[in-house]
Amino acid sequence: MKTLIKNGKIIKKDNQLIPAEIWLEDGKIRAIGETFDESTFEKVYDAKGQLITPGLVDVHVHLREPGFTYKETIETGSKSAARGGYTTVCAMPNLNPVPDTAEKLKEVYEIIEKNAVVKVLQYAPITEKLRSETLTDQKALKEVGAFAFTNDGVGVQTAGTMYLAMKEAASLGMAIVAHTEDESLLFDGVMHEGEISKKLGLPGILSSTEASQIARDVVLAGETGVHYHVCHVSTKESVRVIRDAKRAGIHVTAEVAPHHLILIDEDIPEDNGFWKMNPPLRATSDRDALIEGLLDGTIDCIATDHAPHGLEEKNQTFLKAPFGIVGSETAFQLIYTNFVETGKFTLEQVINWMATKPAEIFGLDAGTLTIGAPADLAVFDLELEETIDDKDFESMGINTPFVGWKVKGNTLMTFVDGQSAWSKGDA
Incomplete structure (x- = not known):
């Protein structure tokens, strides 16, 4: 499937965030650029101006x-x-x-x-x-x-x-x-x-x-x-x-x-x-x-x-x-x-x-946003502050003292081999 993650930002080596869209196809990162023709993609996800990472x-x-x-x-x-x-x-x-x-x-x-x-x-x-x-x-x-x-x-x-x-x-x-x-x-x-x-x-x-x-x-x-x-x-x-x-x-x-x-x-x-x-x-x-x-x-x-x-x-x-x-x-x-x-x-x-x-x-083919790498990505919201709530956990375990802490950087979307593995609400 030809998939686009649009309206995102990625981090460059100088620690600066720059606008980016990422083209995923056949489980790989096909291209990274500022804009692509959205109409040519079968699936489009909106990163809502937030951070895309490996x-x-x-x-x-x-x-x-x-x-x-x-x-x-x-x-x-x-x-x-x-x-x-x-x-x-x-x-x-x-x-x-x-x-x-x-x-x-x-x-x-x-x-x-x-x-x-x-x-x-x-x-x-x-x-x-x-x-x-x-x-x-x-x-x-x-x-x-x-x-x-x-x-x-x-x-x-x-x-x-x-x-x-x-x-x-x-x-x-x-x-x-x-x-x-x-x-x-x-x-x-x-x-x-x-x-x-x-x-x-x-x-x-x-x-x-x-x-x-x-x-x-x-x-x-x-x-x-x-x-x-x-x-x-x-x-x-x-x-x-x-x-x-x-x-x-x-x-x-x-x-x-x-x-x-x-x-x-x-x-x-x-x-x-x-x-x-x-x-x-x-x-x-x-x-x-x-x-x-x-x-x-x-x-x-x-x-x-x-x-x-x-x-x-x-x-x-x-x-x-x-x-x-x-x-x-x-x-x-x-x-x-x-x-x-x-x-x-x-x-x-x-x-x-x-x-x-x-x-x-450990020599894994992972952890990088490069052309040809596996299309394993995450999108994080760096702006909205939310409270850690164990009622939201996917894990069966809630054993953590961090419940109630206010945090930013919450996950919006996760992709594995170019397929959506998790998303927050209507993300």
């Missing part, structure tokens, strides 16, 4: 299917992503059954093929059932479409297991993506170790729980030559270790979540499970280090760690609630409002961190 790319989401469909499904999770302007998401393997064989991974992809409204790339686990020390058959998993290998949700506790996994992944040209958490340093912690944990009488999580395992892993990554990617960095110590590793020429990349850039433990008003996430909200100095790490290139991209849960299980105390926060539908708006509107980040930087860079570091 579709956002999220390398860290939890879609919960199979096994936990009371929390989320591939259908609802992918709709949630589309509503947030994401056109490619990478789904974690903490499922039931864990997709630790080629057969199980194929079954997940069959559901994706049937129900997803955006492009979903599925991670495979590093070890069988995530918690074992037995490595998966990486070669077989790669052959059926594994995006990368991760045990997200738990850290790989044994250095020897991680070394062997990295060695095999490097030989296959695949990435190891790590949730870094030394369980011997957890001490049953449920939130950041600090004044707020003491005030609430809750066991704390040390910063060294995360940073110490990153330190171990970057040494192993240097030894094996693997592409090592660190999930949801949250502490200043972690930023320092990653920065030093990059300076040493180790192939390490890293992501940060919006909630860690915006919130700190001092924002937690009470013992309420909606504020419980892993890694936890950290101190002001940690948040400052994360922002600095993004700006200087130590941290490569922003990823949501979208982690939906049932309302009843989250609406408990820190000691009983599971870790996790949803983020697919609020990420761009929160980053735009809190950082671009305040002059801390440029719009160009944000699009790079949320679309271009994650695609680039």
Whole structure:
């Protein structure tokens, strides 16, 4: 189908918005120009003078299917992503059954093929059932479409297991993506170790729980030559270790979540499970280090760690609630409002961190507005201020403390391969 998105604006390298219309055909971007003859197109969408970007790319989401469909499904999770302007998401393997064989991974992809409204790339686990020390058959998993290998949700506790996994992944040209958490340093912690944990009488999580395992892993990554990617960095110590590793020429990349850039433990008003996430909200100095790490290139991209849960299980105390926060539908708006509107980040930087860079570091054909690229795009309203309302969510999960926040940058339309994947009202 020959489709036109008219009356839009795109951002150029000098951070200036310029008028643009985009011609989509056969799933690709056919042309970008100021005006086209509207009568020659089968479908025309009006961007209403707002920003057109490449579709956002999220390398860290939890879609919960199979096994936990009371929390989320591939259908609802992918709709949630589309509503947030994401056109490619990478789904974690903490499922039931864990997709630790080629057969199980194929079954997940069959559901994706049937129900997803955006492009979903599925991670495979590093070890069988995530918690074992037995490595998966990486070669077989790669052959059926594994995006990368991760045990997200738990850290790989044994250095020897991680070394062997990295060695095999490097030989296959695949990435190891790590949730870094030394369980011997957890001490049953449920939130950041600090004044707020003491005030609430809750066991704390040390910063060294995360940073110490990153330190171990970057040494192993240097030894094996693997592409090592660190999930949801949250502490200043972690930023320092990653920065030093990059300076040493180790192939390490890293992501940060919006909630860690915006919130700190001092924002937690009470013992309420909606504020419980892993890694936890950290101190002001940690948040400052994360922002600095993004700006200087130590941290490569922003990823949501979208982690939906049932309302009843989250609406408990820190000691009983599971870790996790949803983020697919609020990420761009929160980053735009809190950082671009305040002059801390440029719009160009944000699009790079949320679309271009994650695609680039994982070698994906995504995240760019160029002729011949996949017609994966999003349109965002940078002017109208709206209130985050969980009643509007496409996700089954509403576990976020951001409900009620006023934001700009809300999604108007999302296109995947030139087809409308989500639109707001009559957009």
